Amino acid sequence: MTDQAPKRPAEPWRQRLIRTLLYGRNVDRSAKARARVGLAIIAFSLVYAVIAGRLVMFAVGGDGHGTRRTASQDAIATARPDILDRNGMILATDVKTPSLFGEPRRIIDKDEAIELLTATLPDVDAGEVRDRLSSRKGFVWLKREITAQQQKDIYRLGIPGIGFLRENKRVYPSGPIVSHLIGHVNIDNQGIAGIEKWLDSNGLADLHRAGFATDRQQEPVQLAVDLRVEHALRDELLKAKDKYSAKAAAGLVSNVNTGEIIAMVSVPDYDPNNPREANDPTRINRLTTGVFEMGSTFKSLTLAMALDSGRATINTLYDARAPLVYGKFRINDTHNLGRSVPMWEVFTESSNVASARIALSMGVEAHKAFLRKLGQLSRLRTELPESAEPLVPKRWSELNTITIAFGHGMAVAPLQAVMGINALINGGYLIPPTFLKRSREDAMQVAKQVVKPETSNSMRYLMRLNAEKGTARKADVKGYYVGGKTGTSEKVVNGRYSKKQVLNSFTAIMPADNPQYQLLIMLDEPKGLPETHGFITSGWNAVPTGGKVIERIAPLLGMTPRFDLPPSERLILAASKESR
Amino acid sequence: MRFVHLFVICALVFAAAYVYRIKMESTVRTERVLKLRADIRQQRDSIASLKAEWAKLESPKRLQELASRHLSLRPIEAIQFDSLKNLPPRPPSFVKPGDPDPIGTIIESVDLEALAAAASQDETLTGSIPQPEGAQ
Numbered sequence: 001m002t003d004q005a006p007k008r009p010a011e012p013w014r015q016r017l018i019r020t021l022l023y024g025r026n027v028d029r030s031a032k033a034r035a036r037v038g039l040a041i042i043a044f045s046l047v048y049a050v051i052a053g054r055l056v057m058f059a060v061g062g063d064g065h066g067t068r069r070t071a072s073q074d075a076i077a078t079a080r081p082d083i084l085d086r087n088g089m090i091l092a093t094d095v096k097t098p099s100l101f102g103e104p105r106r107i108i109d110k111d112e113a114i115e116l117l118t119a120t121l122p123d124v125d126a127g128e129v130r131d132r133l134s135s136r137k138g139f140v141w142l143k144r145e146i147t148a149q150q151q152k153d154i155y156r157l158g159i160p161g162i163g164f165l166r167e168n169k170r171v172y173p174s175g176p177i178v179s180h181l182i183g184h185v186n187i188d189n190q191g192i193a194g195i196e197k198w199l200d201s202n203g204l205a206d207l208h209r210a211g212f213a214t215d216r217q218q219e220p221v222q223l224a225v226d227l228r229v230e231h232a233l234r235d236e237l238l239k240a241k242d243k244y245s246a247k248a249a250a251g252l253v254s255n256v257n258t259g260e261i262i263a264m265v266s267v268p269d270y271d272p273n274n275p276r277e278a279n280d281p282t283r284i285n286r287l288t289t290g291v292f293e294m295g296s297t298f299k300s301l302t303l304a305m306a307l308d309s310g311r312a313t314i315n316t317l318y319d320a321r322a323p324l325v326y327g328k329f330r331i332n333d334t335h336n337l338g339r340s341v342p343m344w345e346v347f348t349e350s351s352n353v354a355s356a357r358i359a360l361s362m363g364v365e366a367h368k369a370f371l372r373k374l375g376q377l378s379r380l381r382t383e384l385p386e387s388a389e390p391l392v393p394k395r396w397s398e399l400n401t402i403t404i405a406f407g408h409g410m411a412v413a414p415l416q417a418v419m420g421i422n423a424l425i426n427g428g429y430l431i432p433p434t435f436l437k438r439s440r441e442d443a444m445q446v447a448k449q450v451v452k453p454e455t456s457n458s459m460r461y462l463m464r465l466n467a468e469k470g471t472a473r474k475a476d477v478k479g480y481y482v483g484g485k486t487g488t489s490e491k492v493v494n495g496r497y498s499k500k501q502v503l504n505s506f507t508a509i510m511p512a513d514n515p516q517y518q519l520l521i522m523l524d525e526p527k528g529l530p531e532t533h534g535f536i537t538s539g540w541n542a543v544p545t546g547g548k549v550i551e552r553i554a555p556l557l558g559m560t561p562r563f564d565l566p567p568s569e570r571l572i573l574a575a576s577k578e579s580r
Numbered sequence: 581m582r583f584v585h586l587f588v589i590c591a592l593v594f595a596a597a598y599v600y601r602i603k604m605e606s607t608v609r610t611e612r613v614l615k616l617r618a619d620i621r622q623q624r625d626s627i628a629s630l631k632a633e634w635a636k637l638e639s640p641k642r643l644q645e646l647a648s649r650h651l652s653l654r655p656i657e658a659i660q661f662d663s664l665k666n667l668p669p670r671p672p673s674f675v676k677p678g679d680p681d682p683i684g685t686i687i688e689s690v691d692l693e694a695l696a697a698a699a700s701q702d703e704t705l706t707g708s709i710p711q712p713e714g715a716q
Contacts, residue, residue, distance in 0.1 A: 089635060089638075090631060090632065090634075090635040093628055093631060093632045093635070094628060095625075095628060095629045095632050096625040096628075096629070171632050173632050173633075173634075173635035173636035173639055174635065174636075174639045174640075174641070175639065175641065177639070177640070177641060227639075227640060228640050231639075231640035231641055231644070232640075235641075235644065477658060478658055478659065479658030479659065479661070480658060551655070551657065551658065552655060554658070555656055555658075555661070560661065560663065561658040561659070561661045
């Protein structure tokens, strides 16, 4: 075809064009041959270029036969970030432990394997192992989290089809000290309570699913809690619980100015390393998952409301001459005062009658609005997933206002009450509590001014006065200028208020002139002792406990004792003159 | 032309050998990297478990139990704290500022060489103060 091609005019124009490009118009054989070789060169170099490119791609991509092995290892070893306390002490961390698995299809002699395994691991159930190994599955767990020694022993047995995977095990070195706060994880390292659950709901679970959270290189999470304070609080609470044979005890230390929770203890508690204990209903966290009638502690809110409205000062007189009769109800005081008392005495004597009158003088709507403003009527959300809705009367009548004025008829989570009282003493800022470390500046950004600073001043003085000459005398640790309010609330048993079963609380602030920390102590159903003369009111058990706690934690919190402070009475006089 | 062929064949052989060497080297290095990574992982894991153990050992609960068993110490009380401003005033200084320190001058005035010479003569001389003049 090529021979006669140049001379043929009948050739289609396309062929002619190609030929012209390849050979020129007048071609000879050698030129043709050269052109063919050139074509072959181009074709082969293309093929080689493709091969070379492919090689480069392989080289860049890496074969990674080693990395693949560790990747399968990591797929199950989900890592969690360490949790530290505010001083960097480890509260929770990951430790690698081997886990035993079997591949039933590859086991040659099942009976022998079962026999050997149950001999080395005495705590596994032979029947269960048999069931699992008899299945037709490719992979079964035999035992999660075995010890290194057991791993070595089983390895030495040399059973085919039995292998180990290294998993991350969550450990809590401080044991039950921070249990309620930090929560715990299940065997697959998913958080199921407390801060651990919060971590999961804040993106860690997504990371796990995407397969990124495999390495240890995760930023640790720093909490606001101080392990030493937490321990001191727990230790004293356990002692108090034993001493007064109480059903339960709880305590909370919070930073007044940032809303950080420095310590939170609710005993009985559990060991997060052994999370099965957590299912016991007596071990709930009473500070966030329980709601309680806070008793006289709530009087602080009532009095603050009256002070904040500007209609009363701490010297305003209130009638406490006789029990308050409302319909068929009679509101009594623990001891009848029989006279009109100024507001500061309402606080120190903890008069139910007078505080009810204060609330009535403000009106039902104002009372409700004030409590709402202080966050007492709605569910408090913190980092802890567990939270309880406060029990608020559906129809809020005058009678409700009367009882709520002295802390009955409405139940809130104690943490909620702490938040409200923090707002009363820190200059009037309502700061949502947090379990994470927070600076003062960050706190002020989320803070809301709810009462006037002057009201806050008066409340501090009232609390200090109460520690000097009121019901909180036993907690007045010299040098720390403690202030406080006690609360004894009768528990509802079979629909009636019981005189025998009470819930005692004590709220302390320190130092009262410039509060840094608030401490809440709660004792559930303490019993009378000879040394308390059989009394079960807060002043005889919760308050001394609070005193002991303050003595222990104040140095840890970096508070310097001062002994040159004036008695509060003079300050009150000065303050009341100012406010006039 | 033949020479060119020979040259190309040689170059090919060299290139193959070179590529083989590079390949081997890279394999060795990859292995090393993997081993180092595994080592780092292992070290990190053991650091983590040591830290966990440390945290367990210094858990305040354990420390308190140990302290109450072995020590006769009591918790600190507020009254035991004091501030720096309550320290007694510094005793008056007998040396005016700028004057040389009197004790320092005594020490410096000791002639060490004479002392060494005296020591070589008299074995009983031990102190750092030279013996009085007329003693020898």
